[in-house]
Amino acid sequence: MASASWILSLSCPDRPGIVHAVSGLLARHEGNITESQQFGDPDTGLFFMRVEFSSSADRATLEGAILEVLAPFDMTWTLDVAGRRMRTVVMVSKAAHCVNDLLFRERAGTLPIDIAAVVGNHETLRPLAEFYGKPFHHIPVTADTKPQAEAQVLALVESLDVELVVLARYMQILSPELSTALHGRAINIHHSFLPSFKGARPYFQAHDRGVKLIGATAHYVTADLDEGPIIEQDVDRVDHTATPETLTALGADVERRALARAVRWHAEHRVLLDGHRTIVFS
Structure with a gap:
């Protein structure tokens, strides 16, 4: 044999x-x-x-x-x-850089995932998903419809036999119930200015403070917002000449790099949970 x-x-x-x-x-x-x-x-x-x-x-x-x-x-x-591609759903809003990077890496064979669907709370990224031949599911979210929308997401995850959910700049906060249902199998990416620069236009806030490092953090989703176990972090150094637009562009690049590594390590079973921390055999 x-x-x-x-x-x-x-x-x-x-x-x-x-x-x-x-x-x-x-x-x-x-x-x-x-x-x-x-x-x-x-x-x-x-x-x-x-x-x-x-x-x-x-x-x-x-x-x-x-x-x-x-x-x-x-x-x-x-x-x-070893090498089996992990069934994955990617959730998005309007920003394309992270999901585009994941889709490209999957097609290139450098990321061991099988993206079964892209879910968006806006229609903005449907053409991108369809360009890569991926089903796009538009599930709008409002304060009144959030429970029903999350039930749709969970039903989709179960029907597609999905093992990993990636929040690729999905600009909605998951409820404690959905976070618990996806425990250990949902990864989020955010700029590591949090909690220093919360709210709108964080890169503009960072520019106003004259930051010298910009970064991103990939972590597991938990009911505690942006406080889940950290899988990967990355940074780029900047100086006083950087404009808010420069910071935004550099930040997008850092975000996609950190997220891709976190997804690959998870798919290769290199990440083990250790309470509110992770052990990463990279």
């Missing part, structure tokens, strides 16, 4: 023997480890591990062995085929 490549990622309370148990399990199933990373967090007492390996064993056999061997460690784990 031909070998397949797999990714096993796990977390559990730290104790002796975890790596030995994992490597022994794989060895007994003709597993050849090609990449292995681990980290023990002294603050939370948790252990994290990500292993790529090849094996001729099928999924059912591997999952059965994992359940049997690793059960005493009280582990949370996932097993996936």
